[in-house]
Amino acid sequence: VSALAAGALLSEAVEAAVAEASAWVAAGGAAGFRRRRREVWHPVRRPGEPAAPPAPGPAGNGDVRGRIVPADPDLLRELGTRLRADGRSVVATGGCFDIVHAGHVATLQAARRLGDRLVVLMNSDASVTRLKGPGRPVVPAADRARVLAALDCVDAVVVFEDDDPRGPLTHLRPDIWAKGGDYGGRPLPETEVVRQHGGRVVLLPYLGGRSTTSIIHRSERAARAAEQPATGGAA
Numbered sequence: 001v002s003a004l005a006a007g008a009l010l011s012e013a014v015e016a017a018v019a020e021a022s023a024w025v026a027a028g029g030a031a032g033f034r035r036r037r038r039e040v041w042h043p044v045r046r047p048g049e050p051a052a053p054p055a056p057g058p059a060g061n062g063d064v065r066g067r068i069v070p071a072d073p074d075l076l077r078e079l080g081t082r083l084r085a086d087g088r089s090v091v092a093t094g095g096c097f098d099i100v101h102a103g104h105v106a107t108l109q110a111a112r113r114l115g116d117r118l119v120v121l122m123n124s125d126a127s128v129t130r131l132k133g134p135g136r137p138v139v140p141a142a143d144r145a146r147v148l149a150a151l152d153c154v155d156a157v158v159v160f161e162d163d164d165p166r167g168p169l170t171h172l173r174p175d176i177w178a179k180g181g182d183y184g185g186r187p188l189p190e191t192e193v194v195r196q197h198g199g200r201v202v203l204l205p206y207l208g209g210r211s212t213t214s215i216i217h218r219s220e221r222a223a224r225a226a227e228q229p230a231t232g233g234a235a
Contacts, residue, residue: 067149071160076171079156083117092174094121094165096128097144098137103180105151110204111178112153119156119172120148121165130163166193173197178204 069079083090093111097104097120112118122145128137137144145157160168169177169190177194179201191201 064146064149067155068145068157068159071158071168073171076158076168079119079158080172080174083119083155088116089114089175090117090119090172091115091176091178092119092121092165092169092172093178094123095180096123096132096137097148098128098132098139100144100147107178107180107204108148108151109153111176114176114178114202117155118153119158119174120154121158121160121168121172122148123163124159124161127161127163164189166190169193170197173199175199176202178202180204 069075080090091111091114093108095104108118108120122141123131125137125141139147141159145159148154149157158168158172166189170193174194175198177188177190177199179188180203188201194201
């Protein structure tokens with residue numbers, strides 16, 4: 001984002017962001033972030049509700065499911081309050097995240113760099129079908145949410161049923177709403193909701209040529225090619 005503000009091209013900004021992220025990881029930043037997150041994060045749950053059992057997996061991975069929060073107004077307000085503890089800023093971003101790919105990861109990492117905590121608002125299965133058509137999503141919501149929650153740059157994932165995130169944004173009230181920059185000059189329907197609560201909207205650069213649709217199309221072409229009978233051979 002700072003590179004864009006300085007007049008860099010989108011491709012240059014993405015390259016700079018990747019280089020900075022690589023240097024951060026090489027310096028041990030990822031391990032330090034995981035330690036800090038385990039110290040401050042407590043799964044959000046309703047009063048009186050027992051804690052979820054630890055998610056299966058190697059020791060030290062944390063309870064990934066504890067970072068997946070229902071789109072309940074009370075829970076969203078509690079989540080926002082908890083993440084803002086000690087004056088921290090909250091960034092939110094959203095999308096279908098059907099097949100998580102490099103473009104998604106780049107956008108999430110860039111969004112996380114805008115603040116102290118990152119919440120991902122993810123469309124439910126029914127919402128994805130309405131937006132993308134029959135056959136989508138390829139990956140069900142429970143699996144999509146778990147993949148996103150396992151990323152170091154993500155602090156919480158909220159699965160919502162509507163076709164846009166205005167509902168959860170009303171209760172979460174993030175300081176920044178970040179979206180991939182493929183919207184061009186089109187207005188975002190959630191902009192007014194974000195600004196009503198003092199937040200701002202940031203459009204992020206994105207990696208061109210990466211999309212779930214293109215991945216699906218390549219897979220379908222490869223499957224058709226594999227099904228075609230071999231030509232030639234002995235008579």
